[in-house]
Amino acid sequence: MESTLMDERPEGTPFRAILLDATTPTDQSCDVETPVGKDARELAHDLNNVLQIIAGNLQLIALDVEGTPAAARIVRAFGGLDHGVRLTAMLLDRCRKEGGIASVDEVVDSRRLLDIVPLLQDAVGAAVAIDVDIPTDIWPVKLDFGRLQNALLNLAINARDAMQGRGRIVLAARNAPGGPCPRGDRMIITLEDNGEGIRPDFVEKIFAPFFTTKATGTGLGLAIVREFGRASRADIAVESSLGVGTAFHLSFPRTAKP
Secondary structure (H helix, E strand, O other): OEEEEEEEOOOOOEEEEEEEOOOOOOOOOOOOOOHHHHHHHHHHHHHHHHHHHHHHHHHHHHHHOOOOOHHHHHHHHHHHHHHHHHHHHHHHHHHOOOOOOOOOEEEEOHHHHHHHHHHHHHHHOOOEEEEEEOOOOOOOEEEEHHHHHHHHHHHHHHHHHHOOOOEEEEEEEEEEOOOOOOOOOEEEEEEEEOOOOOOHHHHOOOOOOOOOOOOOOOOOHHHHHHHHHHHOOOEEEEEEEOOOEEEEEEEEEOOOOO
């Protein structure tokens, strides 16, 4: 189900919000018999080949810079490369119809969330500050940590672009008691920026595969976030105000009581 809300903020700034719940069907499958599925499979295959070339060259560079300050950057580059290889493998798995994207679930707590911050900072650059508000007592959730990293990475890169490469991102997490709500207790991760915001007529379209407002964008980043949300039984809410910024809220079911 998808719902939208038009309202006014206290200061009178209009904003538009959209909520996608975990039961929302996807718009595109990765069936290899469809044009989209065929293109996705070929893209994943070609991207994997490119990653292998990068890996080979990184290994040679690592030998040249061993023992220098640059060696640490090479190690981090390998970390990003491994993440890319994992993503292409997941896409290939899906397109081969092997039961969907493979999921390796683990219990994620505040410590694991904090592990993601360096990856995000590397992606957005030094001109974008990342403020972190993740309490140590947030409720644990069970999900695929690699896919969570990728979802937040896509959101952070979009935020960077919306701020023209300079600004502030807030990464926060909080507990949301369910009370009588049938969906129960949730843990909510929020990534918010102070960028240009999303046009109201675009808010309902941003999760559609291949929809993009960027000249060089693929339109797959938020589609990947949406797919991760569905796989993780997460609700996704978006709030955006032109000239103020955008916030994405990922709400996950609580795994176990502390």
